[in-house]
Amino acid sequence: MSQTTPPLGRFGAYGGRYVPEALVAALEELDEHRRKASADPSFVGELSELHRSYTGRPSIITPVHRFGDEHCGGAQVVLKREDLNHTGSHKINNVLGQALLTKRMGKTRVIAETGAGQHGVATATAAALMGLDCTVYMGRVDTERQALNVARMQLLGAEVVPVDHGSRTLKDAVNEAFRDWVANVGHTHYVLGTVTGPYPFPEMVRDFHRIIGVEARAQMLDAYGRLPDAVLACVGGGSNAMGIFHRFIDDPDVRLIGLEGGGDGPDSGRHASRFSGQASPGVLHGAFTYVLQDDEGQTIESHSVSAGLDYPSVGPEHSFLRDSGRAEYLPVTDTEAMSAFQALSRTEGILPAIESAHALAGAMNLGRELGRDALLLVNLSGRGDKDVHTAAQWFGLLDEKDTQI
Amino acid sequence: MSSSDSSQGHVSAVSERLAKTKSEGRAALVGYLPVGYPDVDGSIEAMVTMVKAGVDIVEIGLPYTDPLMDGPVIQTAATGALAAGVHVRDVFRAAEAVAAAGAACEVMTYWNPVLRYGVDAFARDLAAAGCSGLITPDLVPDEAADWIEASAAHDLDRVFLVAPSSTPERLVTTTAACRGFVYAASLMGVTGARAQVDSEAAKLVQRVRAVSDIPACVGLGVSTAEQAREVAGYADGVIVGSALVATLVDADDRQAGLSALARKAESLADGVRG
Numbered sequence: 001m002s003q004t005t006p007p008l009g010r011f012g013a014y015g016g017r018y019v020p021e022a023l024v025a026a027l028e029e030l031d032e033h034r035r036k037a038s039a040d041p042s043f044v045g046e047l048s049e050l051h052r053s054y055t056g057r058p059s060i061i062t063p064v065h066r067f068g069d070e071h072c073g074g075a076q077v078v079l080k081r082e083d084l085n086h087t088g089s090h091k092i093n094n095v096l097g098q099a100l101l102t103k104r105m106g107k108t109r110v111i112a113e114t115g116a117g118q119h120g121v122a123t124a125t126a127a128a129l130m131g132l133d134c135t136v137y138m139g140r141v142d143t144e145r146q147a148l149n150v151a152r153m154q155l156l157g158a159e160v161v162p163v164d165h166g167s168r169t170l171k172d173a174v175n176e177a178f179r180d181w182v183a184n185v186g187h188t189h190y191v192l193g194t195v196t197g198p199y200p201f202p203e204m205v206r207d208f209h210r211i212i213g214v215e216a217r218a219q220m221l222d223a224y225g226r227l228p229d230a231v232l233a234c235v236g237g238g239s240n241a242m243g244i245f246h247r248f249i250d251d252p253d254v255r256l257i258g259l260e261g262g263g264d265g266p267d268s269g270r271h272a273s274r275f276s277g278q279a280s281p282g283v284l285h286g287a288f289t290y291v292l293q294d295d296e297g298q299t300i301e302s303h304s305v306s307a308g309l310d311y312p313s314v315g316p317e318h319s320f321l322r323d324s325g326r327a328e329y330l331p332v333t334d335t336e337a338m339s340a341f342q343a344l345s346r347t348e349g350i351l352p353a354i355e356s357a358h359a360l361a362g363a364m365n366l367g368r369e370l371g372r373d374a375l376l377l378v379n380l381s382g383r384g385d386k387d388v389h390t391a392a393q394w395f396g397l398l399d400e401k402d403t404q405i
Numbered sequence: 406m407s408s409s410d411s412s413q414g415h416v417s418a419v420s421e422r423l424a425k426t427k428s429e430g431r432a433a434l435v436g437y438l439p440v441g442y443p444d445v446d447g448s449i450e451a452m453v454t455m456v457k458a459g460v461d462i463v464e465i466g467l468p469y470t471d472p473l474m475d476g477p478v479i480q481t482a483a484t485g486a487l488a489a490g491v492h493v494r495d496v497f498r499a500a501e502a503v504a505a506a507g508a509a510c511e512v513m514t515y516w517n518p519v520l521r522y523g524v525d526a527f528a529r530d531l532a533a534a535g536c537s538g539l540i541t542p543d544l545v546p547d548e549a550a551d552w553i554e555a556s557a558a559h560d561l562d563r564v565f566l567v568a569p570s571s572t573p574e575r576l577v578t579t580t581a582a583c584r585g586f587v588y589a590a591s592l593m594g595v596t597g598a599r600a601q602v603d604s605e606a607a608k609l610v611q612r613v614r615a616v617s618d619i620p621a622c623v624g625l626g627v628s629t630a631e632q633a634r635e636v637a638g639y640a641d642g643v644i645v646g647s648a649l650v651a652t653l654v655d656a657d658d659r660q661a662g663l664s665a666l667a668r669k670a671e672s673l674a675d676g677v678r679g
Contacts, residue, residue, distance in 0.1 A: 020542055022571075028572075165484070175471050175473045178473040179594075183595065184593075285473075293517065293521065297469075297519070299470040
């Protein structure tokens with residue numbers, strides 16, 4: 001056995017591998033390949049080249065002075081611009097890595113789950129680039145909310161399968177992707193889109209996104225001669241947050257702050273705030289982690305204006321960082337997030353994804369608390385083009401008859 | 406060959422039943438139904454009906470919101486049961502009723518409801534209800550330290566799954582961790598009727614036999630008497646789920662559902678008798 005750190009794939013008590021036996025062999029194969037690949041110069045080189053010439057990395061950092069002055073108590077706010085990546089979000093970092101691994105494993109087909117469609121679009125993109133068949137599972141409710149992203153995936157050659165079970169949203173799309181994977185694991189790789197699921201997904205997906213924090217830390221030192229006081233990121237499953245947090249974990253003076261989908265507020269029962277006292281440790285989708293669940297262990301449906309944060313569970317490493325106190329997690333309500341969306345759009349000419357707007361709202365609150373001396377780094381994980389319809393509806397810019405796009 | 410088990414002397418009702426059917430020169434018929442569908446009383450009545458029609462062992466399903474090993478039929482029933490307000494504790498009531506009707510039983514459950522209930526408390530209450538143990542589709546022995554301890558303390562069966570993709574090493578360790586029987590998944594996939602039983606099933610049972618003397622029951626995709634007969638030719642038990650659940654889901658009313666269920670169970674019982 002080459003493993004020397006028992007128990008396998010745990011972050012403290014969290015993580016593990018709660019899956020049907022049928023998938024264990026595939027998970028072990030994946031773990032073996034990704035370990036070999038991470039030490040293989042040809043894999044690392046190929047991925048770096050894709051980052052440079054396909055995704056557009058390194059992504060820049062942008063100081064946002066007007067936003068900081070007018071909305072963040074004068075604090076100095078800097079955005080890590082993952083929104084400028086090809087396909088419009090951080091998701092491409094992970095997907096390119098997993099697509100390359102798929103080819104190394106000799107598999108010809110990828111499947112993915114998607115909520116808002118960002119991960120589905122990224123997966124369809126990588127599949128087109130690398131000549132893989134691609135099927136994306138998406139809750140029926142989400143296919144209706146995000147019809148344009150469905151079309152995008154189809155234009156890229158992917159098959160989009162609406163999921164009609166359960167709540168017909170992201171969690172049910174994950175269930176359906178697992179069902180497909182069990183049946184087709186011989187030639188299919190499941191490109192899981194976030195830092196949860198059975199080991200090795202939480203660690204592997206984090207490692208593919210770790211480049212965000214590696215770049216940002218160096219860019220901050222270069223531009224400001226010091227580290228930020230806090231790093232802020234939105235947390236659904238938590239991939240963009242783990243990506244930017246990880247390089248800062250050993251910098252004890254840097255606060256790591258995750259912003260969750262607060263929906264209508266923590267006491268409303270309509271939210272996705274796993275860390276606001278409403279969730280408890282349990283198993284969902286292969287990992288032991290915080291889960292919104294009732295007294296009998298049944299999953300409770302989450303709610304958020306942001307489809308990307310609308311998930312009842314969270315990556316196990318976040319649960320560990322939360323319990324250990326290394327990271328803090330705060331809810332941001334739909335209303336606060338949409339105010340931040342509007343604030344950034346109007347002061348900086350940058351339309352953020354509604355997911356990322358939650359991180360901006362966190363910076364607004366923290367900046368007002370810390371004042372002018374604070375230096376805040378916000379992961380702008382995605383761009384808001386996909387959210388124009390939702391935002392236009394929110395701000396009353398559409399006639400009723402226009403809302404059926 | 407699971408000689409490391411501390412409570413080796415214990416024999417569950419399910420083990421006894423499997424020994425008995427073996428002595429009769431046939432495989433056992435294991436029938437799955439979820440508790441709470443169409444409601445708790447209705448599901449218990451259905452389980453008893455199935456026992457009277459010849460089911461030897463009842464696999465009582467505990468409905469769960471995210472059943473990722475289940476196909477559409479069982480998902481529909483589980484969703485219906487949850488909507489009708491089924492509770493975890495109803496599984497104990499069902500187990501008592503099944504035992505009273507003269508069959509042995511195992512509970513089939515995803516792991517989170519057990520975790521939430523408390524692993525030891527669940528084991529205690531399951532044993533008190535006269536149920537033999539648990540079938541755990543999303544819990545592999547690697548993650549099951551608490552359950553192995555609790556099941557040993559309360560003399561319960563531990564039924565883990567093996568699949569055609571299981572490596573030789575995992576077949577050894579998984580069968581060694583099982584008590585009662587091992588659930589051999591006939592194919593790579595989720596629950597639901599298939600036109601044919603996958604040829605992988607016989608191969609998998611053969612591989613199990615090569616490393617363990619634990620009884621092997623085959624599930625996934627068995628829906629007809631013909632298929633039951635075929636599987637009974639090489640397995641210790643034939644597990645049927647979706648085909649039985651479908652009789653209730655597809656029926657126009659409750660009585661019709663129970664009649665269809667009885668007919669289906671009788672035909673499968675004929676099947677395992679060769």
